[in-house]
Amino acid sequence: MIENTKNNIGIWARLGAWLTHMANPTRFMRFADRTIPYLAGLSLSLFAIGLYLGFTAPQDYQQGATVQIMFVHVPSAWLAMMCFSVMAVSGIGTLVWRHPLADVSLRAAAPIGLAFTFLALVTGSLWGKPMWGAWWVWDARLTSVFILFLIYIGIIALSRAIEEPTTAARSLSVITLVGWIIIPIIKFSVKWWNTLHQPASVSKLGAPSMDAVFLYPLLTMALAFTVLFFCLHFMNMRNEILRRRLRVLKIKSGQLGKGSAV
Amino acid sequence: MFGDHAAYIVPSYLISLLVMLGLIGWIRITYSSHKKALKALEAKGIKRASSK
Amino acid sequence: MKLVAETISVNRGIKRVVQDLSFEVEQSEALIVTGENGAGKSTLLRAIAGLLPLDSGSVDLQGGKEELLLREQCHYLGHQNGLKTALSVKENLEFWQNFSGEPDFAIQETLEIVGLAHTLDLPVGYLSTGMKRRIAIAKLLITRKQVWIVDEPTAGLDGASSKMFIDICSAFCDDGGILIAATHLPLDLKKTKSLHVEMLDTYADDAFDSGLDT
Amino acid sequence: MIALFKRELLIALRGGGGALTGVIFFLCVITIVPFGIGPDLKLLSQIGPAVLWIGALLATLLGLDRLFQQDKEDGSLDILVCQEHALTWLIFVKCIAHWIVSTLPLVIATPLFGLMLNVSPMGILASMVTLFVGTPAITFIGAVGASVTVTLPRGGVLIAILVLPLVIPVLIFGVLSIDGAINEPQPFTAPFLILCAFTLFTSVLGPLAASVMLRHSAD
Numbered sequence: 153m154i155e156n157t158k159n160n161i162g163i164w165a166r167l168g169a170w171l172t173h174m175a176n177p178t179r180f181m182r183f184a185d186r187t188i189p190y191l192a193g194l195s196l197s198l199f200a201i202g203l204y205l206g207f208t209a210p211q212d213y214q215q216g217a218t219v220q221i222m223f224v225h226v227p228s229a230w231l232a233m234m235c236f237s238v239m240a241v242s243g244i245g246t247l248v249w250r251h252p253l254a255d256v257s258l259r260a261a262a263p264i265g266l267a268f269t270f271l272a273l274v275t276g277s278l279w280g281k282p283m284w285g286a287w288w289v290w291d292a293r294l295t296s297v298f299i300l301f302l303i304y305i306g307i308i309a310l311s312r313a314i315e316e317p318t319t320a321a322r323s324l325s326v327i328t329l330v331g332w333i334i335i336p337i338i339k340f341s342v343k344w345w346n347t348l349h350q351p352a353s354v355s356k357l358g359a360p361s362m363d364a365v366f367l368y369p370l371l372t373m374a375l376a377f378t379v380l381f382f383c384l385h386f387m388n389m390r391n392e393i394l395r396r397r398l399r400v401l402k403i404k405s406g407q408l409g410k411g412s413a414v
Numbered sequence: 415m416f417g418d419h420a421a422y423i424v425p426s427y428l429i430s431l432l433v434m435l436g437l438i439g440w441i442r443i444t445y446s447s448h449k450k451a452l453k454a455l456e457a458k459g460i461k462r463a464s465s466k
Numbered sequence: 467m468k469l470v471a472e473t474i475s476v477n478r479g480i481k482r483v484v485q486d487l488s489f490e491v492e493q494s495e496a497l498i499v500t501g502e503n504g505a506g507k508s509t510l511l512r513a514i515a516g517l518l519p520l521d522s523g524s525v526d527l528q529g530g531k532e533e534l535l536l537r538e539q540c541h542y543l544g545h546q547n548g549l550k551t552a553l554s555v556k557e558n559l560e561f562w563q564n565f566s567g568e569p570d571f572a573i574q575e576t577l578e579i580v581g582l583a584h585t586l587d588l589p590v591g592y593l594s595t596g597m598k599r600r601i602a603i604a605k606l607l608i609t610r611k612q613v614w615i616v617d618e619p620t621a622g623l624d625g626a627s628s629k630m631f632i633d634i635c636s637a638f639c640d641d642g643g644i645l646i647a648a649t650h651l652p653l654d655l656k657k658t659k660s661l662h663v664e665m666l667d668t669y670a671d672d673a674f675d676s677g678l679d680t
Numbered sequence: 681m682i683a684l685f686k687r688e689l690l691i692a693l694r695g696g697g698g699a700l701t702g703v704i705f706f707l708c709v710i711t712i713v714p715f716g717i718g719p720d721l722k723l724l725s726q727i728g729p730a731v732l733w734i735g736a737l738l739a740t741l742l743g744l745d746r747l748f749q750q751d752k753e754d755g756s757l758d759i760l761v762c763q764e765h766a767l768t769w770l771i772f773v774k775c776i777a778h779w780i781v782s783t784l785p786l787v788i789a790t791p792l793f794g795l796m797l798n799v800s801p802m803g804i805l806a807s808m809v810t811l812f813v814g815t816p817a818i819t820f821i822g823a824v825g826a827s828v829t830v831t832l833p834r835g836g837v838l839i840a841i842l843v844l845p846l847v848i849p850v851l852i853f854g855v856l857s858i859d860g861a862i863n864e865p866q867p868f869t870a871p872f873l874i875l876c877a878f879t880l881f882t883s884v885l886g887p888l889a890a891s892v893m894l895r896h897s898a899d
Contacts, residue, residue, distance in 0.1 A: 217420075218423065224426060270433065323828040552694035565684060
């Protein structure tokens with residue numbers, strides 16, 4: 153028992169030390185340069201496996217072939233929420249630890265999250281048409297994910313509007329943390345409102361209510377999406393760091409007056 | 415292959431592919447344009463503090 | 467009681483304005499901050515008043531009230547007056563008297579000191595720029611604070627009013643107050659120190675700029 | 681704090697129109713709806729409560745950008761934030777004052793507009809109660825938006841983008857509980873209690889988040 157806690161502290165301490173180590177953007181850039189190819193490769197192979205498993209899966213007796221859409225829809229929705237949570241953690245990183253990369257991480261994640269939320273909405277709509285007979289239903293899950301979509305847009309608009317980096321970092325963190333409240337709402341909306349959308353079927357990991365023929369491809373695809381997200385996130389963080397450098401250099405060289413943004 | 419629902423399944427995979435490719439493309443283009451801009455500034459003699 | 471700043475650094479946006487600055491201001495002493503436009507006098511004063519975060523270092527009021535922060539023990543008078551044009555002079559001053567710390571002078575009395583006793587019930591919107599500034603100066607007197615931080619306090623004031631302000635300041639310092647002022651006016655006080663703020667050519671976003679020292 | 685509360689009310693009353701703009705805007709929204717969907721009284725009475733809520737929501741959002749902007753412009757904000765009073769508490773008081781001046785008149789005017797939309801007496805009563813309980817949440821959430829955009833010259837539009845998604849749950853539960861009050865099988869208590877909880881929750885979270893933002897918003 154004691155040893156166990158010791159071990160835990162060790163892990164947290166090591167994680168903390170690593171995060172401090174990464175506080176230097178150049179060091180992070182090097183780390184990202186090294187990891188991105190591996191992440192890309194891993195994601196690609198997971199996609200290959202997931203797609204193969206998915207396309208060879210039999211038809212669902214209720215939903216027919218449309219169950220195929222699930223393999224892109226569910227992972228997109230998962231990423232939409234995970235990305236926002238990554239942003240919220242980054243927000244805490246900015247407000248509490250003032251980690252220089254936390255703000256970079258938050259800004260870099262926002263467009264990716266927006267893209268996947270969009271995907272979740274569109275594929276959901278394509279799935280909903282044959283299942284419910286309508287492109288869009290104002291049920292709880294759809295509506296709350298749509299709200300998430302709007303929040304992403306708001307955050308991106310805000311990040312473009314505020315120019316001064318420290319103010320912007322603080323504003324974005326505060327808004328992201330306040331907006332995070334939507335995540336539990338999305339999660340429990342199906343339970344609370346009891347609407348059309350089917351309840352989560354993978355959540356009970358011990359005894360999934362889903363057949364293994366659908367579960368394995370779904371999990372593989374979810375993993376592939378997750379790895380892809382981190383790959384894209386690192387790539388976009390690299391962009392954000394470069395943008396910051398460019399901004400500093402331009403201000404120094406006098407090409408950029410106050411009032412114009414890079 | 416997908417039965418009567420191909421009209422819904424194919425577009426959903428297509429649009430996923432498009433969005434992801436678009437995202438990757440956008441990130442890569444931004445990356446190279448930032449790199450280029452940094453190089454151009456360096457060529458003009460404006461250097462980062464560390465590379466003094 | 468003295469105000470001690472230890473190796474403070476302050477940024478404005480990504481530009482570094484103050485780098486590792488240390489100074490001390492004793493009781494009854496005035497610190498006059500000078501420097502050219504844009505050198506960062508206002509930024510420094512705002513940072514001391516706790517309105518901007520310090521990038522490093524600390525500012526403390528030694529021997530002040532233990533339970534209060536420095537920013538709670540000082541009057542800050544910036545470029546704006548902090549007056550509501552829709553309210554009368556009396557309402558404005560009454561509000562600040564009730565809201566910020568322990569009352570000192572009575573409102574009527576302070577208005578007499580700044581020579582505007584007749585404006586008591588006028589809305590602030592009716593007053594001229596110089597008169598508004600004098601009301602803002604009166605605001606320093608209505609509650610008792612140990613430290614005054616004033617930024618270009620005499621902007622918009624005529625000669626006589628500036629003279630009046632100097633008298634108010636010297637009375638405050640004689641009474642044991644600490645004054646920090648950014649002004650080009652020769653403040654004729656007993657104990658003054660001056661601090662010249664130089665324009666720096668350093669940038670604070672070094673986390674994104676300097677990177678590793680390779 | 682009472683001094684601050686009195687000052688806020690006084691400024692709003694002196695400024696004139698502050699309270700009335702909201703009500704007039706509310707009236708505009710209510711009047712436009714029958715033009716849009718036709719003067720079918722039955723349909724109107726059905727969607728009436730929802731229209732009342734949407735109108736009130738938009739009218740509440742209307743004045744939010746001024747919550748801190750005015751204080752920022754005349755320098756009061758600088759002095760307000762460095763007092764010994766807790767900033768969170770101060771923002772809470774400002775929100776309440778703002779709500780009393782700009783939203784309470786809407787709640788009081790609701791019966792009149794409800795009659796125009798042919799809402800049943802029970803519906804009107806329910807609308808008033810839910811608006812009274814729910815709209816403070818909009819102001820509290822709006823305070824976060826206002827604090828974030830206080831440094832921006834044209835923050836008004838941005839506030840709407842930031843705040844609108846967050847207040848949608850308030851709207852949903854508000855309309856749900858009115859629905860529960862009018863139509864028998866639907867429950868009234870459950871959504872109404874959630875609405876109350878939401879207001880209480882935001883009354884803490886909103887000022888807290890706004891205070892984090894305002895502490896060093898100065899530049």
